[in-house]
Amino acid sequence: MKLMVVDTALGLCTVGVFAVDERGARPLGLRSEPMVKGHSERIAGFARDAAGQAGLDFADLDRIGVTVGPGSFTGLRVGLAFAQGLAAALDRPVVGVSALDALAASAGEATEVAALIDARRGQVYARFWRDGEADGAAEALTLEAAAARIGTMGEGAVLVGSGAALFADGSPERTILSLDGPAPEALARLAATADPAAAPARPLYLRAPDATPPTRLLGQARGPVRVP
Incomplete structure (x- = not known):
């Protein structure tokens, strides 16, 4: 199988082309850079460059596969829109992969893994x-709840993701992998085995957005104010 993976959910902008078989995921072309904004201006060029490096046309x-979050609201929407548009143009299946699952898959063969993304607040x-x-x-999870959960893990556990470093002081016996995003090879392996019917390419939100709809329409009169 030849597939393209797209990741814009966290601190990277990544587009990779992989050949995946029973031996694993072999990179054919890859563009990946740290990026917290500007994905929409760069992602098409990254896809073109990755396909060109692989010596493939998009039709091949x-x-x-695309990360669906949790992560940056704007970033993951850019990646999802691009992946869905390209899949529709090519008439190819598109699958969504959790950023947390892909981070965990980036941690190697550890017996215990905690995938952690810094959600702020x-x-x-x-x-x-x-x-x-x-x-x-x-x-x-609150930092306190996550720390309590991590405290039950063994000494060989791996903490991976942008939130891993938050627990470094309390986990000296555990491995800390402060990744800005999942390893492209891990994302490719998960995307190759996902069932398109069970892994839709739609956003995964674990918390309500910071912005909320207005309580009244523009120009609409305010309701009466109660005076105590």
Whole structure:
């Protein structure tokens, strides 16, 4: 299988083309740079460069995979829109991959893994794994709740993601991988095995957006104010 992966959910802008078979994911072309904004201006060029480096046309792709979050609202929407548009133009399946799952897959063969994304406001997005199996769903946790959960993990555990460093002082016996985004090879492996029907390319939100709809329409009169 030849597939393209797109990741704009966290601190990277990544587009990679991979050949995936029973031996794993082999990179054919890759563009990846640290980026917190400006994805929309760069992503098409990254895709063109990755395909060119691989010596392939877009029509040679069998599938497209894209991170769906949790992560930056604007960034992940850019990646999703691009992946969905390209898949529609090529008539190819597109699958969504959790950024937390892809981070965990980037941690190697550790028995226990905590994938942690710094969600600001005293929280992390987190998911935990034991023996290769997810130990519960992805969730938004307070730093205190996440620290308590990490405290139950063994000494060989790996903490991975932008939120991992937040717990470094309390986890000297654990491995800290402060990644800005998942490894492209890990994302490619997950995208290759995902069922398109069970892994839709739509945003994964674990917390309500910071912006909220207005309580009244523009020009609409305010309601009466109650005076105590």
